[in-house]
Amino acid sequence: METRHSQIRLYVDAPLSQGRDVALSRDQAHYLGTVMRKPVGTKIAVFNGRDGCYLAELTEINRKTAIITCLSLQETQWSSPDLWLLFAPVKKARLDFMAQKATELGCSVIWPVQTDYCQVKAIKEDKLEANAIEAAEQTERLDIPDIKPFTKLDALLSDWPEDRILIFCDERLAGDHNHNPARILSEIGHQKAAVLVGPEGGFSMTEKQKIDALSQSPGLSLGPRILRADTAALSVLTLYQALCGDWIDNAQS
């Protein structure tokens, strides 16, 4: 017996409505037909980030194509909290990890930033997006994070939106109890927020001065030990959701 959580969920970039046929991608046809060996008549869930989640039936399948027909609205659209993750990319394997965990932890924007000490000079945004979509399907979100292009932190800071807090994970504050997460994050409430995590080499003094010059950029300590960049991202997103995000008041908009 298929349960709601065992149901296959697929993201489609196409309008969804009752009775509408949707052509799946070649990869999705391969996954359903060849990998999962699903026959015509199989029920799956589909979402597109705008129209909610539909129960759909597989009406055509072959090696390269598949068609589904939307049967009924299973869940009305809700969006993840307005939370941005800005991170300096680290080695590939951890980059995929970062995209998956940021999606599971409800980020609306995933923004790779080039910092002074960032070792990575280019990234594959399409790979980042593919990991985010797969994670969104698994984590039962109804939207996918917006993957921004690899951008110089400097450029972002000089045009930072006034109404968004930048929570700065500053390794120099490691162990500084005045900047502990409970204290810093509980003051944020429902304000628009972004978290910033640096690369293996941390942040330069110039970067720290530019960040400090923003109107709302509280420095955050992630405890007395120096965490790897991917551990730091995972930690700050978890703390955010638990102390002021949708783990406490389910602030789905």
Ligand code: SAM
């Ligand atoms: N200098 C260290 C290094 O070279 O590995 C620091 C970099 S740390 C691995 C990567 C990023 O994780 C930091 O820039 C910071 O954003 C975050 N981070 C790690 N440990 C932290 C801590 N205890 N408090 C605040 N941020 C931390």
